[in-house]
Amino acid sequence: MSGGAIVNSERTYVTNDNDWSAHAPLVEVFEVPGDHDSMVLEPNVRVLAARLRRCIEDAENPAARAARVAALPNKIKEAS
DSSP: OOTTOEEOTTSOEEOTTTTGGGTOTTOOOOOOSSOTTGGGSTTHHHHHHHHHHHHHHHHHOHHHHHHHHHTSOHHHHHHO
16 A cells, blocks of 8 residues: 555655655645756746745735635645
8 A cells, every 4th residue: 555655767655745744744735847957947937936926925814825715616625
């Protein structure tokens, strides 16, 4: 049983959060285009910046995030 992990090309288990949840239980993982290097280059950096901007806004105003999540359809709520 993988416990939600996937197997990478080296045939080792990889978890969605790279086991950060053990140290930071509220960690959230967001996929953005690109790899370790190219996600901070155009055009991918625009997606990363928008995601970071949203996270900062949510941290500054948790009530606004709660209202936005409450307005989402159930399938999307489960993913957010």
